[in-house]
Amino acid sequence: MIRPQWEWALDDVEGRRLSTPVTPVFTAQYDAEQWLGEHWRELAAAGAAQASLLHDGKQAAPGVELRFP
Template sequence: MIRPQWEWALDDAEGRRLEAPVTPVFTAQYDAEQWLGEHWRELAGVGAVRARLLHDGTQATPAVELRVP
């Protein structure tokens, strides 16, 4: 059985994909979104300004801006 894979691609201010940090791979969209909700401040703190949710390698939702108010 092949399980769907959901993961976050993190971009810097120039729009380049960050190699680190690497996000976990999830089997459900809900779990991926919940994880981002818990960790977005930490990701923003290391230079991520945008997160894109990928489903089996294809962007599945609009990008999420990671801005600390």
């Protein structure tokens, strides 16, 4: 049985894909979204400006901007 894979792709302010920080791979969309909600500040502090949710390697939703208010 093949399990779905959900993960976050992170881009910097210029739209370049970041190789670090690396996000976990999840088997449920809910878990991926919950994780981002708990860790977005750390990701933003590490240089991520946008997070895109990938489902089995394809973008599943519009990107989420990571910035402090």
